[in-house]
Amino acid sequence: MTTNLLQPYDLNNTISLNNRILMAPLTRCMADNELVPTQAMAEYYGRRAEAGLIISEAVIIRPDGQGYPNTPGLFTAAQVDGWRKVTDAVHHNGGKIFAQLWHTGRVAHPHFFGGGDVMAPSAVAVEGSVPRMRELTYQVPKAVTHDDITQLVKDYAQAASNAIDAGFDGVEIHGANGYLIDQFLHHDSNRRSDEYGGNAENMSRFALAVVDAVAERIGNERTALRVSPGAYVNMAGDSRDRDVFDYLLAELERRDLAFLHIGIFDDSMEFDYLGGRASSYVRTNYSKTLVGVGSYTAEAASTAIADDKFDLIAIGRPFIANPDYVARVREGTELVNYSDEMLTSLV
Template identity: 80%
Template sequence: MTTQTAPNLLANLFETYSLNDTISLKNRILMAPLTRCMADANLVPTDDMVAYYERRAEAGLIITEATIIRPDGQGYPNTPGIFTQAQIAGWRKVTDAVHAKDGKIFVQLWHTGRVSHPHFFGGGDVLAASAQKIEGSVPRMRELTYVTPKAATLEDIQGLVRDYAKAAENAIEAGFDGVEIHGANGYLIDTFLHHDSNRRTDEYGGTPANMSRFALEVVDAVAERIGKDRTGLRISPGAYFNMAADSRDRAVFDYFLPELESRDIAFLHIGIFDDSMQFDYLDGNASSYVRAHYGKTLVGVGSYSAQSASEAIATDKFDLIAIGRPFIANPDYVARVRDGVELVPYSDEMLTSLV
């Protein structure tokens, strides 16, 4: 149920929205997860990060930058973790500051999979669905080139599922309202969901049900630990980032999405940089495909303006909009949109500091 609050053409963005009986959002504008690489050397959130998120607490929901669940999940420098007590305490400062401003905040739980690098965790295996290497190097550390990952064993997979659940438990200890599991953009979970990266012949590969198994096990374990009402998921049905397209992926997501819908989680979030991107095997863009196969709360994202997001919500393309780079440039994004104030344009130079 929603309540109209803003008397203008963008009024639907400022309606309250109930994710479920536990969590109600004060508007439909979410802050998208935005990797900033600004944690300290121990991957603990800093005071600058506390202020950064606090300034954006007018969003209906903040989804934090991707946050690693354990050391071997790291693929970028200075990305925060949520697996030590110091990291939990650092995040507690963030959640307390956001809640003091009447905001809500989920942490995005992350394992980078085959784009992790042993440099960050003192050596050892890089884990993925299969031993399929990608070309390239670590962002911001171009001297580090990617290595061939190890295909996760059944024991590895069981440990990963446990560690996602433990990270979710840590998130609640840190004061988060919930978690978003990062299952998109070519990272660990996503490597199981696409044929380019999943060449397995065991119970985690080969068929849509098998390829969906790991993602569903993570969702189930997290939901059991903290509640399905506090569990969200981000997915990329169209392969486009650190992943080659394969038309057989359509069948995987045709199976996966109804399975997700039956679990009644808090929301499903598209992982896409630009939602105008077309995928022939999805018969169009990612959000339209997901909407046709998933009837519960859907978060759209990908180069939407306030106007185009409002129009998409009005025509039931999705229920909530996640805004990315404009939130970097405009800490007061929600107020500017509500009051009709021109936005500050985003530029890459803004990535060098937290404002």
């Protein structure tokens, strides 16, 4: 029933995957205090190299992008060297790996970078406190200036270059799940009245600038993007968001990216202004390689791919519980059930 998941898939002329099963990005907060990947992380990723492609846990592009403890970076030489051990382990075991480039925007906290401004499209705070560190409440962010935006675009491109230097096969730009790029794409978090806000073209401008800068630096064939058309994390939905993503997806269609990846925890969620599921909406508006995600079993994903709902499937928590997930799918072996206790160690 899952044979199609095990078929090779060509992302483009330069990157071929051994199967259609991707390991989804999974924040583990296991880097050292300098945000350098550890040997345990190298072993963790190396054990999962049978995935057609691993997308790394989100990797912050600069210090003020950090919103969680011990999340790895890609902005120092030591971090690049640490990631090289990870990519070497994956490649040694026959796998491929993309780095997910991340700035958390208004979900960042000055505790992690020694004070200073939290950056966001608009000075609109997130309610609540930092996961795993509940004593830290979110701050009112600074609305980024044009100079800030110019520098952020450069920093995304530099992080992409650092990723290639670290041995990654490409990058996925994190434009989803309520983080910085996604904050520009939704009316609830973007209340600007300049050329980065107010309408679909303006609100898409930052995301497209980042995509174009990264693609120019490392090649479009090694550049991917994750998006969340349905607002569901740290922001309220707005029917006007549909126009933003209609415009953005049309622009992305013109760019020959490695893939587009849905950002959703559960793809059974439906959004009135998208006419249903986020994945269905994107598939209707984007014809190139699409990665589905969101609590799919192997069997459900196989059916969805057979029905042309998406081309590849990203699997999250089951990969934490089952380093040999692909082998278990191939052999029809029962999966080990995921439990939250598994988050406290890398196995």
